[in-house]
Amino acid sequence: MPRDYHSASSINVYKQCPRKYYYQYIKELPTKKSIHLIRGNIVHSVLEEFFKIDINEISKENFDFELRMVTLDLLKKHWLDKKGDIFEVVSPKEKIGFYFEETREMIGCWINDLLDKLEPDNLVESFNKLKPKTEVEVVSDKYKVRGYIDAVFDEEGIILDYKTSNKDYITEEYKLQLAIYSLLFYEKYGKMPSKAGINFLRFGEEYILVDKELIEFAKNEVKKIHKLTQSNEIGDYPKCQGPLCKWGSGECEFYQICIGEDMKNNQKLNKF
Numbered sequence: 001m002p003r004d005y006h007s008a009s010s011i012n013v014y015k016q017c018p019r020k021y022y023y024q025y026i027k028e029l030p031t032k033k034s035i036h037l038i039r040g041n042i043v044h045s046v047l048e049e050f051f052k053i054d055i056n057e058i059s060k061e062n063f064d065f066e067l068r069m070v071t072l073d074l075l076k077k078h079w080l081d082k083k084g085d086i087f088e089v090v091s092p093k094e095k096i097g098f099y100f101e102e103t104r105e106m107i108g109c110w111i112n113d114l115l116d117k118l119e120p121d122n123l124v125e126s127f128n129k130l131k132p133k134t135e136v137e138v139v140s141d142k143y144k145v146r147g148y149i150d151a152v153f154d155e156e157g158i159i160l161d162y163k164t165s166n167k168d169y170i171t172e173e174y175k176l177q178l179a180i181y182s183l184l185f186y187e188k189y190g191k192m193p194s195k196a197g198i199n200f201l202r203f204g205e206e207y208i209l210v211d212k213e214l215i216e217f218a219k220n221e222v223k224k225i226h227k228l229t230q231s232n233e234i235g236d237y238p239k240c241q242g243p244l245c246k247w248g249s250g251e252c253e254f255y256q257i258c259i260g261e262d263m264k265n266n267q268k269l270n271k272f
């Protein structure tokens with residue numbers, strides 16, 4: 001079934017490979033879990049829950065140690081919640097410790113950055129100023145697109161997405177995601193965000209300018225994808241074969257079925 005509403009993810013999947021979009025969003029084939037996906041969810045949960053703490057209970061004298069402990073405890077809690085999933089996808093199992101340590105470092109970079117911005121003599125006020133609204137749902141019925149913004153800083157009108165990837169720059173894919181969030185923010189609040197950015201947890205924050213051009217870019221991309229995804233026919237979703245099909249030890253989650261279809265078609269042709 002064609003989708004009523006798109007998201008930044010579904011649009012980016014179409015742009016990567018229309019056939020992949022077909023398998024994931026038209027056929028609704030199950031997608032594979034991966035450690036990167038699971039870890040991304042864990043980190044998002046940690047950051048979301050972190051801002052729910054009562055800062056009045058944190059001591060002014062020892063706040064940096066206590067806040068580091070809060071993040072570490074949250075990481076352990078959410079990691080253990082996903083223990084079963086992690087065990088299922090990581091091989092060999094010895095690598096689980098490596099992924100945990102890597103995630104701890106990421107969260108460590110993030111909390112260091114936050115601690116630098118906190119004012120010890122003005123702890124409660126400075127914490128509340130840095131506290132965003134998290135997981136904000138944004139929907140446009142006009143453009144039929146929706147999403148969740150990781151962090152919205154109302155006062156300054158800044159929107160931010162958290163990424164656990166190895167990248168440290170805003171790719172075209174991220175730019176489109178930020179453009180769509182800026183459009184959705186505009187639709188929800190009636191004003192453009194002042195800035196839209198990515199917090200690369202390992203490397204820090206990067207922002208792009210939000211202007212009318214960026215909002216128009218988002219509108220056009222969303223309209224284009226709605227037009228291109230009206231059909232239910234596989235033939236209307238061409239394959240985009242390239243490095244995203246297979247790399248090193250990994251492959252596209254639909255690689256086997258995609259290649260399988262090629263083989264079936266070749267067998268049919270050979271019969272003639």
Ligand code: SF4
Pocket residue numbers: 017019020239240241242244245252253254255258259
């Ligand atoms: S294997 Fe390649 S062509 Fe097939 S769906 Fe995946 S990315 Fe697209």
